[in-house]
Amino acid sequence: MSKTLKHILVIRLSAMGDVAMTVPVLRAFNKQYPGVKLTVLTRPFFAPFFRDLKNVEVFAIDLKDQHKGVLGLFKLSKAIRKLKVDAVADLHNVLRTKILKLFLIGKTVKQLDKGRNEKKALVSGDLFAPLKSTHQRYADVFEALGFKLDLSNPEFSDKKAIPKTILEAVDTQNRKQWIGIAPFAQYASKMYPLEQMKTVIAELQKDYIIFLFGGKADKAQLDTLLVDNKSVINVAGQYGLNQELDLISNLDVMISMDSGNAHLAAMLGVNVVTIWGVTHPYAGFGAFNQPNANNVVPDIEAYPKLPTSIYGNKYPEDYKTVAGTIQPLQIIDRVKAVLKA
The missing domain is CATH 3.40.50.2000 (Glycogen Phosphorylase B;)
Incomplete structure (x- = not known):
C-alpha cells in the first residue's frame, strides 16, 4: 500500500x-x-x-x-x-x-x-x-498505484425501500419472488427475440412477479409482453434512476442481455442470468460475482465464430439472430435453478 x-x-x-x-x-x-x-x-x-x-x-x-x-x-x-x-x-x-x-x-x-x-x-x-x-x-x-485489491469476498448494500407505487401494484402480503427482465441492448445482435421472451414470461409469471425494465422509449414495446394480470409490471420510464435502483435491489434475479442492466443488478448484489448473442462472457464483460452457469450462450459448436465482436457491432449476417437459437426452456430452467438456490 x-x-x-x-x-x-x-x-x-x-x-x-x-x-x-x-x-x-x-x-x-x-x-x-x-x-x-x-x-x-x-x-x-x-x-x-x-x-x-x-x-x-x-x-x-x-x-x-x-x-x-x-x-x-x-x-x-x-x-x-x-x-x-x-x-x-x-x-x-x-x-x-x-x-x-x-x-x-x-x-x-x-x-x-x-x-x-x-x-x-x-x-x-x-x-x-x-x-x-x-x-x-x-x-x-x-x-x-500501490493498492492491491481482493474482489473475492464482496459485500453489498442493504435492499432499499420499495417505491410506493410498486407496493400498490403488487400483492406483497403473498409476496412471490421477484424477477426483473431487461430485454434490450445497444445492438439487436445481442438481444433475445421478443416473441421468444414472451414464452419465457408466460411460464415464469405463473409463479413469480415480473418487472420489465427499459428506457422511456421502450415502454410501448414492453407493453406487448404484458399478460392480463398483476404478475407482469412494465416499469420502463416510470421512475428516476434512484428509484429504479431501489426496485432492482429488491429483485431475486435479473434476466438481462449483455447490457447495462446486468451490471446494475450485479453491483447491487442481485443474481443475474445473462443471455448472450454474438458477444461472449469470455471477453471479460460478464456480470460481477455470478457463476458461469448464469451465462446462457448459443451453441458454440454450431456457431464456431462466436464471439464475432466484443461489443456486438460486427457479425456475419447469418449470426445476427444467433441469440434466438437459445431455447426459452434453457432460460426458464436457469432462472428457476437460481431462485431455488
Missing part, C-alpha cells in the same frame, strides 16, 4: 454498464483502504451508482458545455487540482482522458489496460478462453 496517496481521482465517463462495473471495485477499495478518499469523475446521470459508497464523492463532468473540447478539459483540470488529489486512476483510457491527464502533469497516473490484443485474438478465432474480467482490470489500476 502506498502511504503517501490519500486522495485518488477515479475516471470512468461512460458507458452505463462500464461505469456500473466500477462500483464493486470501489466498494472493495473502501473496505480494504478506508483511509483513502476517492473522487469519481463521471457523467452526472451516473452519480446514483455511487450513493452508498463510503468516502467516495462524485465530480460530475459537463461534456456538453463547461468541459467540452480541449479548452473545457483544461478548465476541468484546474478544478481537479483544487481538489488536491494525489493520484489518478484512469479506468476509461480514451483520447479525452489522455488529454486531461496531460493537463494534470505532476500527478501520479495509472490507466486501464484494455487487453486489446487478447480481445482481438478472441474475436478472430485465434483464442477461445476466458480473458481477465473488466472488474479485475479496474482493480489492476489500483494495484499499480
Whole structure:
C-alpha cells in the first residue's frame, strides 16, 4: 500500500454498464483502504451508482458545455487540482482522458489496460478462453498505484425501500419472488427475440412477479409482453434512476442481455442470468460475482465464430439472430435453478 496517496481521482465517463462495473471495485477499495478518499469523475446521470459508497464523492463532468473540447478539459483540470488529489486512476483510457491527464502533469497516473490484443485474438478465432474480467482490470489500476485489491469476498448494500407505487401494484402480503427482465441492448445482435421472451414470461409469471425494465422509449414495446394480470409490471420510464435502483435491489434475479442492466443488478448484489448473442462472457464483460452457469450462450459448436465482436457491432449476417437459437426452456430452467438456490 502506498502511504503517501490519500486522495485518488477515479475516471470512468461512460458507458452505463462500464461505469456500473466500477462500483464493486470501489466498494472493495473502501473496505480494504478506508483511509483513502476517492473522487469519481463521471457523467452526472451516473452519480446514483455511487450513493452508498463510503468516502467516495462524485465530480460530475459537463461534456456538453463547461468541459467540452480541449479548452473545457483544461478548465476541468484546474478544478481537479483544487481538489488536491494525489493520484489518478484512469479506468476509461480514451483520447479525452489522455488529454486531461496531460493537463494534470505532476500527478501520479495509472490507466486501464484494455487487453486489446487478447480481445482481438478472441474475436478472430485465434483464442477461445476466458480473458481477465473488466472488474479485475479496474482493480489492476489500483494495484499499480500501490493498492492491491481482493474482489473475492464482496459485500453489498442493504435492499432499499420499495417505491410506493410498486407496493400498490403488487400483492406483497403473498409476496412471490421477484424477477426483473431487461430485454434490450445497444445492438439487436445481442438481444433475445421478443416473441421468444414472451414464452419465457408466460411460464415464469405463473409463479413469480415480473418487472420489465427499459428506457422511456421502450415502454410501448414492453407493453406487448404484458399478460392480463398483476404478475407482469412494465416499469420502463416510470421512475428516476434512484428509484429504479431501489426496485432492482429488491429483485431475486435479473434476466438481462449483455447490457447495462446486468451490471446494475450485479453491483447491487442481485443474481443475474445473462443471455448472450454474438458477444461472449469470455471477453471479460460478464456480470460481477455470478457463476458461469448464469451465462446462457448459443451453441458454440454450431456457431464456431462466436464471439464475432466484443461489443456486438460486427457479425456475419447469418449470426445476427444467433441469440434466438437459445431455447426459452434453457432460460426458464436457469432462472428457476437460481431462485431455488
